[in-house]
Amino acid sequence: MSRLPGLDLLRAIAIVWVMFFHAAALGSPYPPMSRFGWMGVDLFFALSGYLIGWQVLKPLSRGEPLRWSDFYLRRAMRVLPAFWAVIALYLLVPEFRERPGMQPVWQFLTFSVNLLIDYQHNKAFSHAWSLCVEEHFYLLFPLMAWWLTRRPALWKTVAVAVALVAGxxxxxxxxxxxxxDDGSTAWVERIYYPTWMRLDGLLAGVLLAAIRAYRPSWWAAMMRRCGVLLALGLAGVAAAIWLSQDRLGFQASVFGFPVVSFGLALLVAAAASEQRWTGRVRVPGAAWLAAASFSLYLTHKQMFGLVSRHYGDRLDGHGLLALVVYAAAALLGGALLYYAVERPFLRLRDRIVQRRDDRRTPAPAAAVPAAQA
Structure with a gap:
């Protein structure tokens, strides 16, 4: 799928929103951005659900076989090199850790840290929880999609979606x-981090991909009404913000996640248009932030921690200067990881996949001379 400026803009918003949220622990002077920055992760989930869902469902909807090895190769080389590089830094350079306590490395390597974390004592690299959710999605979704689409039916999709949201x-x-009565730590461990609690955003994105793949007329109608999708999506996010005034409360915990997820999915749909302005709007710097968003996500808390430990006292009370310094540090750390590790492996991945495609493409038949025809 070619990159669309609208989707790049959403990805850039997501990473900036998340960074503001994590900056709140440092006394961020921008509470409106920080307070609801956790929604940036749900925006990543909605984007991932749509983009990965389209990769999987597009060939299945055409009756083509799913290339399992290509899919998992792409996902592995997209995630593992940069992720492993950050884990190595945590092990080899303790100063890199934003917090002293850290879960055992095997939990990060098996993407189980979001299910087993002792959040009270081991907050270092805790933001890897969302990557664990994504990895579980990458592993299981193609299998579920293949099973459901052997005999595709609308009622099956609706039943699974309702079961996941209601469940x-x-x-x-x-x-x-x-x-x-167990406090905020228990809420993080039992409600916020576990994969089975956070499927709403991924599901909402997948449903968009399913509409595009299996109901192209519906998708075309949606693309003609991108302004309406944008308005409804913003209304959904606003409703989720209202529901989540008390982030740890009952209505936020139960209703906030699905409401924000489907609101954000509508924004993704609006941004996916290739013809309407909602998908073609360009903001300077958004494309780079989108491309480097994974590296930025992996490293921004650690860079915040380094700045806070060494210069935090001098930056206290200087809101704009602090914002610039912390942002510059986060961008520097993300850029180093992106250019040194992530991008080279993405290029290597593309070469490997291209060679595989070339081997699968049959050589053109030799021309038969006219005299022999």
């Missing part, structure tokens, strides 16, 4: 009530 709400409500 998640019921499960979060039950866990919330059972954890009522």
């Amino acid at each position: 998640g709400m019921v499960l979060r409500a039950w866990v919330w009530h059972s954890s009522l």
Whole structure:
């Protein structure tokens, strides 16, 4: 899928929003951006659900086989080199850690840290929880999509979607009530981090991809109404913000995630248009932020921590200067990882996949001389 400026802009918004959220621990002077910055992760989930969903569902909708090895190769080389590089820094350079306590390395390597974390004592690299959710999605979604599309039917998709959304709400409500007196740490461990609690954003994105793949007339109608999608999406995000005034409360925990997820998915749909202005709007710097967003996500908290430990006292009370310094440090760390590790491996991945495609393409038949025809 070619890059669209609208989707790049959303990805850039997502990473900036997340960085503001994590800067709140440093006394961020921009509370409106920081307070609801956790929604940036849900925007990443919605984008991932749509983009990965389209990669998987497009060939299946055409009756083509899913190239399993290509899919998992692409995902592995997209994620693992940069992720492993950051883990190596955590092990070899303790100063790099934003917090002293850290879960065992095997939990990061097996993408199980979001299920097993002791958040009270081991906050270092805790933001890898969302990557664990993504990895579980990469592993299981192609299998589920293949199974559901052997005999595709609208009722199957609707039933699975309703079961996932309703099941998640019921499960979060039950866990919330059972954890009522256990504090914010228990809320993070039992509601915010586990994969089965955070499927709404990925599901919303996948449903967009399913509409595009299996109901192209519906998709075309949506693309003609991108302004309406944009307005509805913003209304959904506003409703989620209203629901989530108390982020740890019952209504935020139960209803906030699906409302913000489907609101953000509508924004993704609006940004996916190749003809309308919602998909073609360009903002300077957004394309680079989008390209480097994964590296920025992996490193920004560590760079914040380095600045805070060495220069935090001098930056206290200087809101704009602090913003510039912390932002510059985050951009520097992300750029180093992106250019040194992530981008070279992405280029290597593309060469490997291209060679595979070349081998699969049959050589053109030799021309038969006219005299022999």
